[in-house]
Amino acid sequence: MNAMPTVRRSSPILLTLALCLFSHFAHGEESPTLPGWLTPSLAQKILSIEMTQEQRDLFQSSLADCLRSLRSDTEKVLRRGGADLEKKIARAQKRRFNAFEDTMLNALEDKQHEAFRVYLAEQIEVLREAFP
Helix, strand or coil, X not given: CCHHHHHHHHHHHHHHHHHHHHHHHHCCCCCCCCCCCCCHXXXXXXXXXXXXXXXXXXXXXXXXXXXXXXXXXXXXXXXXXXXXXXXXXXXXXXXXHHHHHHHHHHHCCHHHHHHHHHHHHHHHHHHHHHCC
16 A cells, blocks of 8 residues: 555656656757767768777777877977967877877778778868867
8 A cells, every 4th residue: 555655656757767868869969968079970980980899999099099189289389389380280180190090990900991081081170170
């Protein structure tokens, strides 16, 4: 007899939780939680590379390192100052992207290279637009 009031009180809570979960999945692509450097198109291109779990782990750590390094390199160039800062920043960014590309191309199979290059070209463009 005591179980019935508990079920009645918990039913609205369970329904609310279920609706929250389903609404989150229903709006997955439109979710505002994507970082500025990741678009739905980029996420699709990452999936099209069809990486193994080991490759995904390396991709995640290498991309995170690349993004952190881009920021620190830009700050370093700005701290040092001097002439033609834009050119120095562009050169530093190119070095980081080349290192990321080399790391991933060594880890990926030949059939995955083209999909990765397509992803990387768009990633660079998205970063330039998001953080001019």
